Amino acid sequence: MNDYKGKVAVITGGASGFGLEFARVGAARGMKLVLADVQQDALDSARAELEAAGAEVLAMRCDVRTADAVQALADATMARFGAVHLLFNNAGVGAGGLIWENTQADWEWVLGVNLWGVIHGMRIFTPLMLACAQKDPSYQGHIVNTASMAGLLNAPTMGIYNVSKHAVVSLSESLYQDLKLVDAPIGASVLCPYFVPTGISHSHRNRPEDVQNAPVPATASQRAAQAMSEKAVSSGKVSAADVAGMTFEAIDAGQFYIYSHPQALANVQQRMEEIVTIRNPGDPYAAVPHIREMLRTKLQAG
Numbered sequence: 001m002n003d004y005k006g007k008v009a010v011i012t013g014g015a016s017g018f019g020l021e022f023a024r025v026g027a028a029r030g031m032k033l034v035l036a037d038v039q040q041d042a043l044d045s046a047r048a049e050l051e052a053a054g055a056e057v058l059a060m061r062c063d064v065r066t067a068d069a070v071q072a073l074a075d076a077t078m079a080r081f082g083a084v085h086l087l088f089n090n091a092g093v094g095a096g097g098l099i100w101e102n103t104q105a106d107w108e109w110v111l112g113v114n115l116w117g118v119i120h121g122m123r124i125f126t127p128l129m130l131a132c133a134q135k136d137p138s139y140q141g142h143i144v145n146t147a148s149m150a151g152l153l154n155a156p157t158m159g160i161y162n163v164s165k166h167a168v169v170s171l172s173e174s175l176y177q178d179l180k181l182v183d184a185p186i187g188a189s190v191l192c193p194y195f196v197p198t199g200i201s202h203s204h205r206n207r208p209e210d211v212q213n214a215p216v217p218a219t220a221s222q223r224a225a226q227a228m229s230e231k232a233v234s235s236g237k238v239s240a241a242d243v244a245g246m247t248f249e250a251i252d253a254g255q256f257y258i259y260s261h262p263q264a265l266a267n268v269q270q271r272m273e274e275i276v277t278i279r280n281p282g283d284p285y286a287a288v289p290h291i292r293e294m295l296r297t298k299l300q301a302g
Contacts, residue, residue: 001086001140001187001251005030008081010073012064012121013091015042017198018146018191021244022088027055029248031086034077036062038091038206056081063208064091064117065109067124074124083132085139086251089121090146090191093203096225097218099159106160109211114164115171118145122175126186133185141186142251145172149194149261152268155284157225157295176256187254193243194261195236201229224298228291 009026013019014035023033027050035050037043040061047059058080062069077084093113095106122143133139150158151165172190179186199205218226243260250258259265267284274282285292 001142001254003140004085006032007085008032008034008077008083009086009088010034010036010077010084010121010125011088011090012036012062012073012117013146014059014088015039015046017200018193018196018240018243018247019088019090020046021240022090022144022247023050023055024053024241025244025248026086027053032056032081033058034073034081034084035059036064036073036091038063038208064089064120065112065208067120070117070120070124074128078128084125084129085132085141087121087125087129087141087143088146089118089143091117092146092148092200093207094161094200094229095204095222096157096161096229097222098157101219101221102160103213105211105213109207110160110164111167112211114161115167118168118171122171126175129186130184139185141184142189143175143186144189144191144247144251144258145175146191146193147172149192149259149264149268151190151192153264153271153284154281156292157221157228172256187251189247189250189256189258191243191247191258192260194238194259194264195232196238196240196243196260197234197236198240201226201233220299220301224295227298228295 009031011019011022014023015037023035026033033050033055035043035046043059047057050057058076060073060076062073064070091113093110095110129141145168147168148165150162151169154162169190172188176188179188238260247258270282
């Protein structure tokens with residue numbers, strides 16, 4: 001895809017983090033923007049900023065866990081702009097701890113946003129994009145699903161997040177193959193960032209009432225996972241704006257896999273070699289043993 005001016009981008013999780021940076025790049029390229037988010041004040045602020053920059057913006061509060069909400073977003077998009085060219089299934093949340101300590105509510109929340117949000121976006125918007133392509137012989141489209149390096153690796157105390165992001169990688173690869181099979185003029189990419197300063201380590205701020213846990217203290221592993229996540233994310237040297245730039249470059253090039261930290265692929269290669277040589281999973285912290293020891297210490301301290 002190489003023609004952006006006047007085209008329409010739909011961005012879930014569009015009021016902060018990667019989503020807002022995607023919107024800023026889209027605005028700079030002359031795109032019309034549809035922002036979806038659950039945090040109304042951040043959504044209002046993002047809309048005001050982007051409209052001040054000259055972009056046409058439709059901003060909607062949308063909980064991507066529900067099909068009806070995503071369908072309403074699609075209906076509003078088509079009513080306002082009449083087309084969709086770029087789709088960023090980007091909304092995401094995080095939770096951690098030893099995998100057997102996650103509650104049903106934890107699973108419903110994380111999978112609801114991270115996986116079902118992408119499923120709903122793909123299922124509802126892809127047919128609209130295909131219909132746009134049928135009407136316009138020059139149509140070009142692209143879908144970007146935000147996964148994570150956690151979709152390719154399995155660090156401890158991140159199991160619930162790992163599961164959700166592995167599923168997004170699989171879904172995205174399947175989408176890519178299916179679009180190729182029908183010769184659709186729509187590209188697909190999966191974004192796998194590592195530790196980048198965004199608001200995801202504080203995503204519990206927007207956790208809906210229906211998936212709240214009972215008011216009980218967090219476990220030692222959950223406290224340790226939260227502390228390590230906050231430290232790793234906040235200390236990241238690659239910014240969300242950097243990742244947005246990389247993502248649009250990948251869209252330009254028709255590139256499927258997008259990595260914020262290519263150096264982390266050594267760990268992915270190690271995992272793939274373990275799979276094909278039938279070795280037990282190795283230590284994901286082998287190169288940084290102090291992190292594993294820090295985690296053990298926090299768990300033992302309670």
